[in-house]
Amino acid sequence: MSAPRMIDLITRKKRGEEMTAAELAWMASEFTRGTIPDYQMAAWLMAVCWRGMTERETLWLTEALVASGRTLEWRDDKPVVDKHSTGGVGDKTSIVLVPLLASAGHIFVKMSGRGLGHTGGTIDKLESIPGYRVALSVEELRRQVERIGCALIAQTPDLVPADAALYALRDVTGTVDCMPLIASSVMSKKLAAGAHAIVLDVKYGAAAFMPTLEEAEALAAAMVRIGEGARRRVRALVTPMDEPLGRAVGNALEVREAIDTVTGSGPDDLRALVIELGAHLMVLSGSARHLEDARAALGILLDSGVAADHLEKLIAAQGGDPRVVTDPSRLPAASEIRIVAGEASGWVERVDARVIADAALTLRAGRLRKGDAIDPAAGVRLLARRGDEVRPGQPLAEIHAASTEMARQAELIVRRAFRIGEERPAVPESPVVVVGE
């Protein structure tokens, strides 16, 4: 074909027409090279938000993004797995899941992001471990995976540079919130990282990117279809995100809870989600026949200390202090710990994850704007959760803060997160929906 012109691609997308694979490949490559101006790309992005993309078009866009940079390949004597979460409050799953699956004989290179707004980021959490390096070169990564089978790192700039450039533009042009763009962005990074089996944790609820189950299922389906189109084995779990996952919200606090979980204790909901995601990965990658078997095996790896051993190796390999696993007091600690005591008696009906995240933001455990500094020690630990019976004076939460004043401010917010009722709340119906094969 003769070289397309961007103005024609914009006009056609504006009319709701489908782009070809060749056109999308040209566009991603030229945009990465800087020959398509931002204003044309911005108009095209908004036209995509308007008209959407067909299933195969979304796949072609994803493949075009992948082709803009390097891709990784791994030795084929071990199953290579990966996981993505659409983000939530208190989601420290990766820090447990990666060493756990590595301890079960998988290659697991997990690239993560930083937190923004109410959503935390695994990279920020890892950086609370003294010495931990989140940025590895592709060569360093290769050697580490050869040695210990896993890595937990920041997105490398060599992979999918078109996605990074596109995302930066979407962020300032109101075009983040668009299903095919979200799906292709996520999946391009998963495809480039080389996994054969991928599990997606698509959250829905008040503190999730997708507020309703229906929207989350639609996003899950879009991402699964891309993965299938690219001949990967992909499954999505659609999981609730109304209350924080686990008890800890805040970077070092969450690492501590991840350590608890990888050593066989930790909160039930976090352990259950880790085991569920891991079991699906084992079935998808062919290392287990049935989910039941995989769940049992993963439980044993957590309880026996085998997974914890792999977390130590992982931290050490990336320059961090591995002693935090056996001695979490080596993690940064806040100077001020304030107990939020309950005033009413009754049952905790709800702990609003979004409000807890607001408290964490107030404490600088998260960031409002990109580039904001964060306090690794700050955060909130829930001492009472949904379904717990509480009495006046009973501690509901612990606030970890850099100052008394910040702790006081956060307390006011944390109080608002708790809804105390007079009756024991029903066990909520929070279906985990499986999308994909």
Place this chain on the structure above:
Amino acid sequence: MSAPRMIDLITRKKRGEEMTAAELAWMASEFTRGTIPDYQMAAWLMAVCWRGMTERETLWLTEALVASGRTLEWRDDKPVVDKHSTGGVGDKTSIVLVPLLASAGHIFVKMSGRGLGHTGGTIDKLESIPGYRVALSVEELRRQVERIGCALIAQTPDLVPADAALYALRDVTGTVDCMPLIASSVMSKKLAAGAHAIVLDVKYGAAAFMPTLEEAEALAAAMVRIGEGARRRVRALVTPMDEPLGRAVGNALEVREAIDTVTGSGPDDLRALVIELGAHLMVLSGSARHLEDARAALGILLDSGVAADHLEKLIAAQGGDPRVVTDPSRLPAASEIRIVAGEASGWVERVDARVIADAALTLRAGRLRKGDAIDPAAGVRLLARRGDEVRPGQPLAEIHAASTEMARQAELIVRRAFRIGEERPAVPESPVVVVGE
């Protein structure tokens, strides 16, 4: 209000929400100052194409554009009129209408554009008159209007700079084709130029910007509503554009035909449209009670030489050679004139304006891209038109070209424009619809 953020305006428009007058004023002013980046403006423009604008929002945008620059005011002892055409093939109406209305005691400052693609531009036509200056400063304009009551000039950069910047961006981002943006762009320039009575010639058909009557009526209604909202007297005539207006297509050829028409001869369809637009302007501006009276008066002004006298004054005032009016051979002439002789016998059913425009483009009478040079002498003159009976060998058209080779190429195209049938075609139903008061 606190200063808006462009990202919020984009997001709200993307959701289909209405902007406020203050937000649009802020946006137009900041964009003109260069503080809103093109990529954000481009995303907003595409969101407007998607979601549209409410009636009052379109008015507010228009007023915001007007406020970005100077506005003109004229003495109030004479009715001040203006006219806009959405563009067609062979449309030399303004060159007749402006001196005609000035000769009837009106102030008429008409700002026009250049041609692009198949649509001609009055400014290109005027520049074929030796010496004619299309660019006047506001001070020069003021003095000329004081003296002769009219001007025919290019858009001055002092007026509505936000529209010029916005249009340049729309042109490269696929957002030209959007009703509220078109309507506000046209009307901002009319409002800034200070007329109280405005007639809009909105064309529909195969060679028009709006292909269907319905779309043309919708655009007409949108523009009339803006004018009413801004307390001007506005009416739109929705007129057909399937065949060229008049017989001449090409710059000097069209000026010659305009001179014929202003001196009382010229093709019937052109004379009729000029008189119709002029009569509506006279009624709207209060200088005539009834359309019938106005039509009769305008006919007399054309036939008596009074209008021609005003065209001479206008050309002289703008530095052109006024002798072209009595001696059109002073206009540029092509070196090569080729007659296209018919081959079939029958009736001319149609002369496709779009195809004639393609022939004119081949001859460099128009431009494909902004900034392309044009040949003022080149063009096509139709010797047979719809409804004419023709025999083999009879001349259908004259091609005015810079070379034999170009004339030969154009001939092939001109032949395709003619559809000859065996029966006399019915007089086409080409309703002229009046929109507005």
